[in-house]
Amino acid sequence: MSLIEKLHPAGIDDPTAHQLRLLLTLAEELHFGRAARRLYLTQPALSQQIRSLEDRLGIPLFDRSSRRVELTDAGRAVLPVARKVVAAADELRAVAGRMAAGSSRLRLGVCESVAALTATRDIITALTRLHPDQAPDLRVLDRFADQLTALRSGEIDAAFTHFPIPDDLHGEPLTHEPRLACLASADPLTSRPALHLADLADHPVVTLVAPTFRTGHDFWTAGPRPAGPAPRAGSTVESLLATVALGTTVAFVPASTAALYPRPDLRYLPVDDLADCTFGITWHPGNPAPAKLATLRDVAAAYRRPRSKR
Structure with missing residues (x-):
């Protein structure tokens, strides 16, 4: 029986790779503020995730005080297993990314708050008409932070987002609204x-x-x-x-x-x-699928042109 099986009885939700990644970062920093900044999270959000992980495992991973954060004995014991799980998740994501990048389908990230917007539907419809046998592969991502992570990892080719966006990403505006x-x-x-x-x-x-x-x-x-x-x-x-x-x-x-x-x-x-704010498409400049992005940008440019003449 593995360490995780001993610490984590059947019938309880397994910890996610995301939570284990947070654990590893906090174990390196031993400071919630610094770890949160590295992870693009707020400190309360990180603390909530770590407590959820401790609840799932049924053990305390960190001793917290007003002056310092330290790993418990159980926390130190879990770290090697957590590293293996995170490494396996990274490898899985990399394999999936390489396979998906080889596909001619454009992988588009869409979050719940923009899926119903007219611009989103119009761009997806235009892409589908151009390539009816290769409609965009839509990935629903609930959070803005999830979109950024997916863009940087290559899990998606582009995403519908509101601006501004981080400096390491590029964007093409579609619409403006108050x-x-x-x-x-x-x-x-x-x-x-x-x-x-x-x-x-x-x-x-x-x-x-x-x-x-x-x-x-x-x-x-x-x-x-x-x-x-x-x-x-x-x-x-x-x-x-x-x-x-x-x-x-x-x-x-x-x-x-x-x-x-x-x-x-x-x-x-x-x-x-x-x-006002701007809504558009966002992508990572290092994305390995420039042809797919070129088509998306052409569609976006065509979408904007009639509106600029009004």
Whole structure:
């Protein structure tokens, strides 16, 4: 019986390779803040994942105090097995990536919040018409961070995203739209027809973008905010909206979110001094499938041209 089988009885969910990867990074840094920055996560999100891993294994992996973080004896015993699992997962991803890269099908990442957008559907329809026997291979990725990871690893060729994007990625804009303030329907500010950023200075901001991606974090929190509460983190669009609905927080979201996620416990209001946002396609410049990306970029350029003449 292996160490994992001894520590982890049948009937309990297995730890994920992602959680084991977080474990290995934290074991190297022995500091939640530094490890979170390396992983493009917030510190609370990393802490939550490590606790979930400990719950799944049924053992404490780290001793935590206000001054330091240390591996427990059990944590040290698990590390060699965790390294093997992560290495196997990396090898599996690499093999799948090489096989998929050899296919002429374009692998497109789509997250839940943009799958229903007109631009997304139009681009996918145009690609399918060009190559009806090789329609795009769509991969649903729930989180922005998952899209970045999949682009950098080669798991997908491109993704539909809102901008800004990290400097190591390239992007092609498709559409522009206003950003709105999303507030709980009980918030007194919802009685107004429109807001200014100053009206929201005392509201904590909820965002899906980790502070390690500073440009994106500042854009989606209307930051940097010189005063007021620190931004909070959400993991998915649904968790972000639930956080807003349950408290005196605000999220700055694309205007399309109001149409895609109408809820009686939320209100979406225009903010007069908040800049618009851009939606488009994103890819990694080192992607091994330039021909597929060239077709996608041509379709995107054709999609934009009629709109620029209006």
